[in-house]
Ligand SMILES: Nc1ncnc2c1ncn2[C@@H]1O[C@H](COP(=O)(O)OP(=O)(O)OC[C@H]2O[C@@H]([n+]3cccc(C(=O)O)c3)[C@H](O)[C@@H]2O)[C@@H](O)[C@H]1O
Ligand SMILES: Nc1ncnc2c1ncn2[C@@H]1O[C@H](COP(=O)(O)OP(=O)(O)OP(=O)(O)O)[C@@H](O)[C@H]1O
């Protein structure tokens with residue numbers, strides 16, 4: 263393992279030897295501890311039908327149940343469906359909701375807001391926003407809705423970010439990257455899947471192909487196609503293993519290129535970007 267790989271693994275708190283049952287318990291405790299500290303009434307997250315939000319939602323629902331029982335005060339988890347119009351894999355999102363059993367479910371169609379924003383952009387600039395950039399607008403609109411729900415009900419917004427996404431900056435800055443608390447931090451993708459399996463999710467849920475599903479022109483595009491390497495390879499690298507040299511180079515380049523996404527806005531007092 264070279265120095266760079268060791269640095270990335272440490273910076274992202276990845277550990278290959280995590281026991282799924284133990285991780286479930288520790289992360290639920292973390293979510294309860296933060297409710298205790300902040301006196302928030304619970305948590306909210308967007309449920310897409312993908313593995314990351316399903317695990318995040320399940321941990322949050324259990325944490326809220328336990329904290330309600332322990333304090334005698336009601337705490338609750340709100341799941342928000344945030345489709346852009348009709349979602350092709352809506353059935354998977356419904357399966358995820360049935361598994362999680364959130365205390366409250368909401369559905370906000372982000373299409374009118376996103377379409378309005380990009381048509382006003384086009385009016386102002388005189389050129390259309392690309393389909394790729396429109397994808398990031400969708401992610402930011404989802405963030406906005408989750409913050410509205412959090413403010414209205416006195417909740418905190420959950421991030422679904424795990425180690426492979428953090429390492430590659432594979433999230434929208436201030437979109438799905440914008441949240442209050444990140445309970446899946448440091449987990450590899452296979453650890454996320456194993457935790458869902460231990461929690462009793464159906465195989466169709468924990469084996470679902472990851473997709474950001476942000477582009478109109480390439481619906482359901484698998485993350486692995488967009489990234490140019492596989493989650494297994496990313497997990498392998500983040501677990502201290504060996505991957506083909508070209509993949510290693512791509513991962514490390516992507517990590518460096520997206521350093522700004524793992525920081526607060528750059529100030530004159532920060533040094534990380536000068537290195
Ligand atoms: N060096 C630098 N220092 C400080 N800021 C810098 C910067 N370079 C760009 N920026 C800023 O960052 C912006 C680019 O970042 P950003 O807007 O995030 O956009 P970008 O990283 O270009 O795109 C987001 C990527 O994440 C993927 N994604 C998004 C959302 C969800 C998921 C998923 O897995 O579900 C995946 C998406 O498919 C895409 O590949 C620039 O427009 C600029 O404002
Ligand atoms: N259609 C959607 N409805 C509600 N929330 C969404 C939707 N699309 C994305 N999100 C939110 O954005 C987050 C980031 O998406 P991402 O694709 O990384 O995670 P995922 O869909 O949960 O899992 P996977 O990576 O396996 O697809 C989701 O976890 C979810 O909170």
Ligand SMILES: [Mg+2]
Pocket residue numbers: 310312313472473474475
């Ligand atoms: Mg997804």
